[in-house]
Amino acid sequence: MLPALPGVGFKPAHFAAIRQDPAGVAFFEVHAENYLGAGGLPHAQLAAIAGEFPLSVHGVGLSIGGARGIDAAHLNRVRRLCDRYAPASFSEHLAWSSHGTETMGTAYLNDLLPLPYTEETxxxxxxxxxxxxxxxxxxxxxxxPxxxxxxxxxxxxEPAFLAEVARRTGCGLLLDVNNVFVSCTNHGWDPRGWLNALPLDLVGEIHLGGHAAEDLPSGPLLIDSHGAAVADPVWALYAEVIAQAGPLPTLVEWDNDLPDxxxxxAEAARAGAILAQGGMGLARAC
Structure with missing residues (x-):
């Protein structure tokens, strides 16, 4: 299991700085699809990180919501990666990212696309x-998503759909608080109502990340960009989750426009302060 402390996504550009001073970061996460090769510098760096810190592997290409079945060859490659590094956690998305048939082949899309929440799905x-x-x-x-x-x-x-998947399969949930805020803003939902409907005892890890906003005639549209600091309303929701659920492993995602x-x-340290103080003590300040 991951420690109930702050972590960040590992980026090779930060490798030297991390080795010099990890700055209290307790674990690192990588995207599985970036490490499906056999060796080279990426694996040399990842092996060094995994030798010192717990590792979380986050898949972005299994297309769990796709109409076609799971790609066995891709799943086997991910299995070899997990066997190699024995990560403390593996996660994927409630989304689909590929489409095709056995005769036509599979097309892989550079996005994580939504699903209709039906009994069939x-x-x-x-x-x-x-x-x-x-x-x-x-x-x-x-x-x-x-x-x-x-x-x-x-x-x-959506919260009931996720909870039922967990009940039927025994999987856990990864709660992305920024995704909750983005989706609820875009659809006019209440983010606190969304979170209150999710059984937090099923959550094994939390993600936090930045988003961007576009002004449309219909109102603001939020985009899960992973290219900015975590927004204050997301910090406030996160603090409330921790106050209810207790400390949980918390990852700060920053994949685009990577900062120093x-x-x-510092973003991880802010999450760490909320974890240490039990959430509600910092909710009003966030």
């Missing part, structure tokens, strides 16, 4: 989660 996702957990030989944490459209067919609220190491470490 629920059965499909549970089947795919079962395949992934069996194929990896480990428990999966399933992450709530950032979404920009809703499906008219959806009949199950001290800036990212």
């Amino acid at each position: 629920l059965a499909l996702v549970c089947d795919h989660v079962d395949q992934v957990q069996e194929g990896l030989g480990r428990r999966l944490l399933l992450e709530n 950032a979404t920009y459209v809703q499906f008219a067919q959806s009949v199950i609220p 190491w001290p800036v990212l470490a």
Whole structure:
């Protein structure tokens, strides 16, 4: 298990700075698809990090919500990566990112796309989660998505959908608080109501990240950009989650417009302060 402390996404540009001063960061996360090769500098650096810190592997390409079944070859490559580094956590998204047939081949999309929340989709996702957990030989944490459209067919609220997947498959949940804020803002939902509907005892890890805003005639549209500091309203929601659930492993994601190491470490330190003070003591200040 990951420690109930702050972590960050590992970026090679920060490798030297991390080795010199990890600045209180307790664990690191990598995207699985960046490390499916056999060796070279990426694995040399990752092996050094994994030798000193717990590691979280975060998949972005299994397409758990895809209409086609899980790609066995890709799952096997991810299995080899996990066997190699024995991460404390493996996670993926409630989304789809590939499409195709056995005769036409598979097209991989550079995005994580939303699903209609129906009984049919629920059965499909549970089947795919079962395949992934069996194929990896480990428990999966399933992450709530950032979404920009809703499906008219959806009949199950998103928190209930996630909770039911966890109940049926035994997987855990990865709660991305920024994604909650982004989706709720975009769709006119209440983020606190969303969080109150999610069983927090199923959450094994939290993600925090930055977002961008676009002003549209219909109102602001938030984009899960991973290219900025965590916004104050997201910090406030996070503090409330920690006050209710207690300390949980918390990862700060910053994948685009990467800052210098001290800036990212300071974001992790802010999460650490909220964890140490139990959340509510800092909720009003965030």
